[in-house]
Amino acid sequence: MPKRASMSDVARVAGVSLTTASRALNGVGRVSAETRARVIETAERLQFQPDMLARSFVTGRSFIVGVLAESARGRFSMPLIMGATNYLGRENIAAVTLDARGTPRILNDYLKRLRARRIDGLLVVGDDPNRASLVLSEDFAVPVVFASSSATPETDYVVAPDNRGAGRAAAEYLIGLGRRNIAHVTAAVHDPAVDARVDGFTEAMRSAGMPIAMGGPLYGSYLQRWGTAAGERILDSMAGGQPVDAIFAANDEIAIGLFAAFHRHGVRVPDDIAIVGYDNRLAGVMRPDHPLSTFDPDLSTVGERAAERLLQAIGGTTTPGIHYVQPTFVEGRSTIGPTLEPYDIL
Amino acid sequence: MPKRASMSDVARVAGVSLTTASRALNGVGRVSAETRARVIETAERLQFQPDMLARSFVTGRSFIVGVLAESARGRFSMPLIMGATNYLGRENIAAVTLDARGTPRILNDYLKRLRARRIDGLLVVGDDPNRASLVLSEDFAVPVVFASSSATPETDYVVAPDNRGAGRAAAEYLIGLGRRNIAHVTAAVHDPAVDARVDGFTEAMRSAGMPIAMGGPLYGSYLQRWGTAAGERILDSMAGGQPVDAIFAANDEIAIGLFAAFHRHGVRVPDDIAIVGYDNRLAGVMRPDHPLSTFDPDLSTVGERAAERLLQAIGGTTTPGIHYVQPTFVEGRSTIGPTLEPYDIL
């Protein structure tokens, strides 16, 4: 096979100096239009492809970024990383994907390696609030973007799902459906994603002048079991004369647990109680006719935006601050009917 | 901040030539033990980190590989790609992740770019049988490893889940449980994964001298709906005097569809009919006590092994051929009880 054409081959054939060829091909510096055209034509004819290794060497830009995950196996991280690396690939940027598995020692090791790799930037994926400071304390010389749902100082580049917006949207949606006694069943306090959703939900309820049913958010876990337990509690309360006609659940597992409790007691969804979940992780597993109304945080888009932001930061065309990605609402039978039966879900 | 030490800094400080420093640091060529020790000590003292960009430039090894997915969004591809990129990251290899989205034009574009990137190798993820020939016809100059469940010529490097082995194991497991009338409900013929599972299952049944219930595999789709339809058919057949006491389903959706049909007709699982699924995609979504017996193809391990294989191929330490990854069996209530109820699943 014929050796690849180098830029000096192009220069020689086009009858110009290497300098001029470089300038013409990169569209930088003054080159007469005709010279430029001739060089470009020659390059195409010779099927010239610039050697990125040489270019990297001389410019110091590696066209490689680091993607550092707190835990790559997490449900949160995987689609996010995929979204990011896909975007990067499309932009012809390579990624060194590293999984710190929550261990600072591993993290520091990795940071050292990334430096030797001369990466152009770093994308940090995860929710560990300590991570940020760790990385920054290393005073990494390249831009760092955080893709995370936890709050991070406004001095960093951050991309995150809008949990607060989702909480607000959930309340507004249920109010719009005419529901008047809306509860919120959520996971543990101090989980930043939980807190943000609670805040948004509370805000929207207050704006509508509506108290939160059950006296406020019910805190528990992300497990279906908790959804069922919360459901029992709500049924008790209803038996005691406290009406509940809609629930915003912090994830789909809780939503299904609630439904299970209600169905066992003959309470119909959505006829008696409408349920909105969060995550849409069960899409593709659940039946295709959308049994559950839920919010899809669109994590691969979060990853994509974070990667885009990183390239902008490298290019100096963005400023620090947090960018939110709006979760998409997926409307399903748990709020608009017809009445759900157990086998309608899976 | 002080400039990074270069190799010539190390050489100067250690009082040796650049040549010797390079040899000592890379452990190549003859260098006296004391010289080597001195150089290494000096390098450590100066915190020398070799510039990988320079090394790549001169050696032509980019320490970057391409990861080309037929469709990165596919359920199959995502964990596989994550497994691969994680392994690569640990080995300090960057990846350009590209999603051809089934389009040959995009594919060829990407291959051109990867060449300009001077990648060290290529990992192709996906099941499209045309993909392989496409890539190879480009006579890519670097090693190519296929991570795929479709059959590929023995002249390539291939890593794939052992579908045949899983089919065999499913039959043997159900036979071992004492079941005697075992059916197989699967998806479409000519899907390579389906065919391999059918082959393995058929083989094990034949070895045990047992006919396949229902006269042979029941072909349909991967949808839960098909599982339910197949369940109805099996119930009819049972009503007609043809016993069935176990089923191997081609995926978990089918398994759940089967269960739904049986439960509606008062047929108990596993008491009357044991069910084994495939995929374990619902782990983490289903209840934690393993409602469903199923095979986990361990796709991230497939990706990991494929990446490992790619690095071996680049290093010349492996030979072409197919390596299988054994799916892991996850035992659950659908085969060992107690009797499953609808809400036990999700």
Next chain:
DNA sequence: CTGAAAGCGCTTACAG
């Protein structure tokens, strides 16, 4: 607008 030349930081024949 164009070109000769230096230089990026390594590896590796080649010669001793």
Next chain:
DNA sequence: CTGAAAGCGCTTACAG
């Protein structure tokens, strides 16, 4: 065992 020198393929002051 050790070293002087060439060279990898580009970019970019510097000089014209």
